[in-house]
Amino acid sequence: MMWQRIFALAIKEFQALLRDPKARFVVIGPPIIQLVVFSFAATFDLNHIPLAIYNQDGGQAAQSLVARFTGSQHFEITARLTHEDEIKHVIDQREALMVLHIGPRFEQDLDSGKPATVQLIIDGRNSNTAAIALGYASSIVADFNAQWQQTHHLAAPPSVIVSRAWFNPNLISRWFIVPGVVGILMLVVVMVVTALSVAREREQGTFDQLLVTPLRPVEILIGKATPGFVIGMIEGGVTIFLAVHLFGVPFEGHIGTLFVGLGLFLMSAIGVGLMISALATTLQQAVLGVFLFLVPAIILSGFATPIANMPPIVQDLTLINPMRYLMIILRGVFLEGSSFDSLIDEFWPLAIIGLVTLAFAGWLFRHRMN
Known part of the structure; x- marks a missing residue:
């Protein structure tokens, strides 16, 4: 009998949510649109970086180095400078993010076995973009050095760094x-x-009607939680499908492991949501409560900035944030192929957060109904 009452309440919640065309759109439309827009727009990869060339040498070696930049998808030549004073202008006016300066003795120094200096002048106003562009340029120069050594039969350096990226070999930021x-x-x-x-x-004035029904507080709690859990699982399945088949993100793990993590996370999120819902008396208060929770939860999740870089007290605060554990689970299953056993340390904190928040939400329901 109890489960029949809970089922009836859950059906009523689905009907109330899906009957309103605006509510249907909010649940179905924006998540898909946001996934597509964010995934295409939010990327750390740089292409067509505006590059200015100041080549004082003009020899074959210098032309070969310049050709490596022009042939790269990451750089686009926007100016060829003839005087050193032009460097300041193109950087200040944002006509170029980087200037490649090859000195007049570049090829002569290479032929004589001396170190040949190449100067990279970069606009540092956006430090993240500058660091990424500098990494691309350094890789091109390193490849040029390796080929020059091989074609001119020069002795190899005593030590060589060979880098290899695991889980994301091409370092595609969209996969992250x-x-x-x-x-x-x-x-x-x-x-x-x-x-x-x-x-x-x-x-709407219908909550008082709910109070006079035979439903107990725990039954109301479960009935209110069920639609969120079902919709969350469906949304998760759809977005995971799009991530793999639309954006080409590799899925190395097991789908069952991922959905266990999603289920535990949904328990936590639903618990927090029901706590806010029980405390709020108006929709405006509920929306404000959601906003107050969402922003810190996303910032402290490790989505954009590593948690290890945060101050120690903030790192401790992230331990009660369910998003922290979900990020590890998602990226672990997608990119690393993490097993169920390796993610136990992420599952049990989510389970505890879910139990605590749901229990507190149940207490609030009983308190508000008495």
Whole structure:
């Protein structure tokens, strides 16, 4: 009998949510649109970096080095300078992000076995972009050095660094970003669905009718949580499918392991959402509560900046943030092929957060109903 009442309440919640065309659009449309837009727009990869060339040598070696830059998809030649004073102008006016300066003795120094200096002048106003562009340029110069050594039969240096990127061999930033976007969209949708449920009924005047039904507080809690859980799982499945088949993000792990993590995360998110819903008396208060939770949760999740770089007290604060654990699970299963056993340390904190928040939400329901 109890499960029949819970089922009836869950059906009522689905009907209330899906009957309104605007509510249907909010649940279905924006997450898909945001996944597509964010995944294409949010990338650390740089292409067609504006590059100015100041070549004082003009010899074959200098031309070969310049050709490596022009042939790269990362750089686009926007200016060829003839005087040193022009460097300041192209950087100040943002006509070029980087200037490649090859000195007049470049080929002569190479032929004589002396170190040949190449200067890279870069606009550092955006430090992240500058660092990425400098990495691309350094890689091109290193490849030029290796080929020059081989073709001129020069002795190899005593030590050579050979780098190899595991899990993301081509260092495609979209592979790192898209799984994180999946987690953020799930959090937003579930929080909106659950946090607004009770507040909406209070404004519509139907919450008092719910109180006079035979439903107990725990049954109301489960009935309110069910739509958010079901919708969250469906949204998660759709966004994961799009991440793999639309954006080409590799999926190295097991789908069952991922959905266990998603289920535990949804318990935590639903618990927080129901707590907000039980405390709020109006939709405006519920929306404000969701906003106050979402922003810190995303910032402290490790989505964009590593948690290890945060101050120690902030790192400790992230331990109660369910998004922190979801990010590790998503990226681990997608890119690393993490097994169920290797993610146990992420599963049990999510389970504890979910139990605590759901229990507190249940206490709030009983308190508000008495």
